[in-house]
Amino acid sequence: MSERVLAINPGSTSTKMAVFTRKKVEFELKVNIEENQISKENVYREFPFRRDQIKKELLKHGIEKVKIVIGRGGILKPLKSGAYPVCDTMINDLKTAKYGNHASNLGGPLAAYFGEMFNVPAYIIDPVVVDEMIELARISGVPGILRHSISHALNIKATTRRVCDRNNWDIEKQNFIVVHMGGGISVCAMEKGRNIDVNNALLGMGPFSPERAGAIPLKGIMDLVFKKHMDEKALKRLLTRESGLKGYLGTNDAQEVVARISKGDKYAKLIFDAMLYQVRKEIGAMAAVLNFDVCALIVTGGLAYSDYVKEELLTHLGKQFSIIIYPGENELGAMADGGFRILDNKMNIYDYDK
Structure with missing residues (x-):
């Protein structure tokens, strides 16, 4: 079976997800969030039904195995560019919105859940707080x-x-x-x-x-x-x-x-x-x-x-x-690209706790 990457990108009004092989996108979809489901206090309250939505779609599309799960990186402490295994400290910082409340904070916890479900590693890659400023x-x-x-x-x-x-x-x-x-x-x-x-x-x-x-x-x-x-x-x-x-x-x-x-x-x-x-x-x-x-x-x-x-x-x-136009958010593809780079040992991997 081809290596698969599950990419999960929670946004403010939807959850985007996709399963990639090295040659193609097996499936990609966007699940909208009803306005009455959106939490204005702490986005982590949305975790249970977003998790259940993803499980439903994975079952519907017959996805039983993946090699790695990548979640969108949320508002965390300043970090180097690279990949970070999802750990307890990271999840706690995201759950409590320690550094800020944003839908992307669900990316790490969702990746951890599905990584455990598939018994594979879970990572975030190049979160919004990547800080390489001089x-x-x-x-x-x-x-x-x-x-x-x-x-x-x-x-x-x-x-x-x-x-x-x-x-x-x-x-x-x-x-x-x-x-x-x-x-x-x-x-x-x-x-x-x-x-x-x-x-x-x-x-x-x-x-x-x-x-x-x-x-x-x-x-x-x-x-x-x-x-x-x-x-x-x-x-x-x-x-x-x-x-x-x-x-x-x-x-x-x-x-x-x-x-x-x-x-x-x-x-x-x-x-x-x-x-x-x-x-x-x-x-x-x-x-x-x-x-x-x-x-x-x-x-x-x-x-x-x-x-x-x-x-x-x-x-x-x-x-x-010289202007190069490369339209689109490309976030799911970027996460998949990072996942395959991790599998190929071509991505810098760091410990969030250090």
Whole structure:
């Protein structure tokens, strides 16, 4: 029987899963989560029915054996790029949302459960907290406040490896700017395989996105807290779920916004173009980080499917960079790729407890 990798990617409103062999995807599906099942307090409360959904689908598709299980890495302590066997400490940190509450926190516990069920190893790979930032990049300007790396590291790393494989480039000898554009936007300076600088794509700097605020004037934050008396929970939700395109236009669906632009909606065009303008600014900043020694600008994520987005980037940056568009989130494929690299002893493996 062919070696199989089970990949599990829990998202805020769905669970994506797939079983891969080295030659094909045996099956891939997305199971939606009903709104009344979504926990606003601690996402771990969703574990039982997400687990049962996956078991049902595995049984339905006749999957009785896999070689390894890979779960999406959640909000954990800062980690090196690589693979981490799921352990008790990791599961506890994810269960209690010690470092943050996010749907991806279910990836490790779900991987552990199905790893035990199949009696195979369970790992997470390149979680969102992969932190390879250089010391200079951590300084914020305020003593006691450091810049942290929270990014789409899984897709950034996997997509760059694929681009290098296709072009016969050595990832450890080249520099890239990698942009992931989805619900959040990460713009990364990758120097010889390491993400030496990247914006905090969840709650930090960088461009605004379909639903996140990005970098905003500090006076505005102070007014929300001290004049409008917004508490921490409400403020976090505003900045991570109700800002960006959603805040300005009432939707986080970029396709809908582009459709409105095509019908002559000038305000929608202003806001969408402003988002892309901020992306271009961040790309320019990362070029400076790399001393303008850039092999290619790689653009990935769901927004990279948009002809509008591609045209804007090519028009404004096509003369400055060799641009490679690799659309899609590719997260399940990235996890499967990592799983096979583990099986082939080609992936760095680290101990979460150390």
